[in-house]
Amino acid sequence: MTPFELSRQQFPRGFTIIGTGRLGSSLALRLHSKGYLIRSLYNRTLDSCERIAAQTDTDTYGTFPARPAELGDVVFLCLPDDQIEAFAKKMGPVKDGPAWVHTSGAAPADVLLPLAPDGRGIASMHPVQTFTIKNRETAFNQCFVTLQGDAVLCGQLKKVVEAIGARPLLVDSRQKTAIHLAAVYVCNYMAPLFAASQGLLRDNGLEIRARDLFGPMVRQAVEGLLSNPPAEVLTGPVMRGDTGTIDRHLNVLADSPEWIQLYRMLGRATLELAQTLETRDRFADDEMMKRFSATD
Numbered sequence: 558m559t560p561f562e563l564s565r566q567q568f569p570r571g572f573t574i575i576g577t578g579r580l581g582s583s584l585a586l587r588l589h590s591k592g593y594l595i596r597s598l599y600n601r602t603l604d605s606c607e608r609i610a611a612q613t614d615t616d617t618y619g620t621f622p623a624r625p626a627e628l629g630d631v632v633f634l635c636l637p638d639d640q641i642e643a644f645a646k647k648m649g650p651v652k653d654g655p656a657w658v659h660t661s662g663a664a665p666a667d668v669l670l671p672l673a674p675d676g677r678g679i680a681s682m683h684p685v686q687t688f689t690i691k692n693r694e695t696a697f698n699q700c701f702v703t704l705q706g707d708a709v710l711c712g713q714l715k716k717v718v719e720a721i722g723a724r725p726l727l728v729d730s731r732q733k734t735a736i737h738l739a740a741v742y743v744c745n746y747m748a749p750l751f752a753a754s755q756g757l758l759r760d761n762g763l764e765i766r767a768r769d770l771f772g773p774m775v776r777q778a779v780e781g782l783l784s785n786p787p788a789e790v791l792t793g794p795v796m797r798g799d800t801g802t803i804d805r806h807l808n809v810l811a812d813s814p815e816w817i818q819l820y821r822m823l824g825r826a827t828l829e830l831a832q833t834l835e836t837r838d839r840f841a842d843d844e845m846m847k848r849f850s851a852t853d
């Protein structure tokens with residue numbers, strides 16, 4: 558039996574999605590396109606819900622609240638993070654109810670305990686991907702989806718994840734938080750680095766946008782990072798041991814002190830990473846470390 562056939566059998570009454578925003582609508586469309594039954598759809602406001610219902614052949618849809626008989630075997634709560642626990646508390650324990658699954662990357666499955674105090678039939682299912690209106694058709698392709706919570710339910714959801722073309726990853730609650738945190742480093746923290754880069758250009762009388770000036774180089778760097786271990790793609794003054802260049806940078810930064818701590822902190826991290834390479838010539842490392850560790 559294929560993962561689809563197995564899970565279709567395990568969840569004969571199909572799925573309910575509560576929250577037809579970016580992720581909820583993508584999930585509904587993807588489940589439907591792979592042949593699953595969308596039993597019902599609910600949202601705070603009717604517009605998006607009505608639209609997705611039409612595209613997924615779903616007759617039962619509306620604004621909250623749902624009647625228990627209208628719920629599928631699994632209810633996906635695709636609500637803003639802060640609303641998930643509030644929803645669960647408001648709903649309270651549901652006897653002989655469906656399985657409840659939220660899609661937040663930050664919260665553990667436990668926030669759903671008010672719905673099932675014994676922990677049975679609750680899970681979190683977090684696609685490690687960014688969903689927008691534009692990438693609905695493709696966003697699930699090969700993306701990892703973490704599953705955490707009731708082991709039996711996670712085993713069943715694993716088949717659903719496979720059937721929609723994504724890659725399941727079973728984790729515990731600490732690992733789930735670690736994944737969320739690790740994603741912050743590689744995704745969110747790029748934004749302040751671009752802001753610092755833009756600020757330095759501006760402070761030095763350059764009107765050009767950082768994303769235009771560095772676009773081709775950044776694309777190349779990201780490509781490198783997606784195909785090699787981080788230490789192996791290092792280039793730049795730290796890698797070469799160019800202490801004089803670092804001094805010139807620090808001179809320019811003297812006029813833009815808001816960016817200096819970031820430069821030093823990341824310089825130290827870069828140096829420590831470079832030092833993991835066995836072939837590295839360490840002749841300038843102490844001098845560079847002195848500069849990155851200065852506190853003035």
Ligand SMILES: NC(=O)c1ccc[n+]([C@@H]2O[C@H](COP(=O)([O-])OP(=O)(O)OC[C@H]3O[C@@H](n4cnc5c(N)ncnc54)[C@H](OP(=O)(O)O)[C@@H]3O)[C@@H](O)[C@H]2O)c1
Binds near residue numbers: 634637640686
């Ligand atoms: N988007 C992503 O890239 C992504 C990726 C992975 C995981 N997730 C997770 O998926 C969940 C949903 O995220 P999303 O990006 O799909 O959010 P979103 O686009 O903002 O959608 C949230 C949906 O929840 C509804 N909603 C219900 N009660 C609400 C309330 N009290 N306040 C605000 N909205 C309320 C909204 O209704 P209205 O239509 O009335 O506003 C909207 O349809 C979150 O837990 C998020 O962490 C998202």
